[in-house]
Amino acid sequence: MAAFQPLVFSGVQPTGNLHLGNYLGAIRRWVALQDEYPCLFCVVDLHAITVFQEPEELERSIREVAAAFIASGIDPKKHILFNQSRVPEHAELAWIFNCVARLGWMERMTQFKEKAGKDRERASLGLFAYPSLMAADILAYRATLVPVGEDQKQHLELTRDIAAKFNHDYSDRIAGKGLGHPIAMGDETVQGYFPMTDPLIEGPATRVMSFKDGSKKMSKSDPSDLSRINLTDDAETIARKIRKAKTDPDALPSETAGLAGRPEADNLVGIFAALDNRSKADILGEYGGRPFSEFKPALADLAVAKLAPIATEMRRILDDPAEIDRTLRDGAERARAIASRTLGDVKSIVGLLNG
Known part of the structure; x- marks a missing residue:
């Protein structure tokens, strides 16, 4: 059997404005990755319901996320775009992984602790088992690469732990059925069915902060709409939010070291750098020593040029929800063709009668 082929999987929850x-x-x-690898992009709606969602709002959000992907440049014909709940193999594989993962692994997940808060007893079982479903999302396609933010890196490490334990526990069975590849695991090499998926974390502004508080991540759950630029915002709204973004009274520094202790300045310079495909040092080389009253209009013009066309295209796509549904349905059929083979192999490996 050939070695694992490079494949990218990633997804976004449909919970509020992107x-x-x-x-x-x-x-x-993700748009750039399309030129390098075969990709699957998923609207992870099953993850969304780990906390209660208003049904009508969830339906709208699923379509809006899909529209944002397409408007931003994701090609659903060359690659696969789908919503998670249309591919039941995700949930079935997640149950098998629930039986592989250890309770202690889940209890160490910091995101569960943050979302559950002090009242853990009232959190849903789905929220607790979220990382197991995330592992199934990825490994249903035996994806080798996952672009993730720092807040999801721990979950990807757990995906690797689940894959490693499955490979180790069933190595002889995998080898006997000719379904795996040799994988180095510590001091030994086992015949593994699942790859050890690697994270892709890069870019000058992979962590964008709030316009109201540079110490907090930009979030769709922030009660202030001025804290973020939504992908649905029009040109006037984008420019207004940048003008109102919190800053400090000092001029921009000439070197990146001067951004230390200035979270709002660091955030806006990082956003400019990311939108313009340049480094922070380049931006400060141009604007260092100048006040925010000169920097913000330039950032606003750049943001409008890059983002307003996406909002316009999103509105056009959302005017035809039936077409969005057809795109997601087609993507789900193509995704199932892959995931069903994986699930069939996994059932055979663990000893479940199948077919």
Whole structure:
């Protein structure tokens, strides 16, 4: 059997408006990856319902995320774009992984602790088992690469732990059925069915911060709409939010070291650098020593040029929800063709009667 072929998988939850942070930290990078690898892009709607979602709002958000992907440059014909719940193999494989993963692994997940807060007893079981479903999302396609933010890196490490334990526990069975490849695991090499998926974390502004507080990540859950640029914002709104973004009274520094202790300045320079495909040093070389009253208009013009066309195209796509549904349905059929083979192999490996 041939070695694992490079394949990218990534997804976004349909929980509220996508914003500039999602675009710079994820979607724009995905567009570039299309030229390098075969890709699957997923609207992870099953993950969304780990906390309650208003059904009508969830339906709208699923279509809006798909529209944002396409408007940003994701090609659903050359690659695969689908919503997670249309591919039931994700949930079935997640149950098998629930039986592979250890309780202690899940209890160490910092994101569960943050989302559950102090009242853990009222958190859903789905929120607790979220990382197991994420592992199934990735490994249903035996994806080798996953573009992730720092907040998801721990979950990808757990995906690797689940893959490693599965490979180790069933190595002889995998070898006997001729379904795997040799994988180095510590001091030994086992016949593994699942790859050890690697993260892709890169870019000058993979972590975009709030316009109201540079110490907090830009978030769609922030009650202030002025804290973020939504991908649906028009040109006037984009420019207004940048004009109102919090800054400090000092001029921009001439070197990146001067951004230390200035989170709002660092954030805006990083956004400019990312939108213009330049380094922070380049931006400060041009604007260092100048006040924000000169820098912000230039940033606003750049942001409008890059983002307003996406908003316009999103509105056009969203005017035809039936076409979005057809695109997602077609993507799901193509995704299932891959995931069903994986699930069939996994059932055979673990000893479940199948077919």
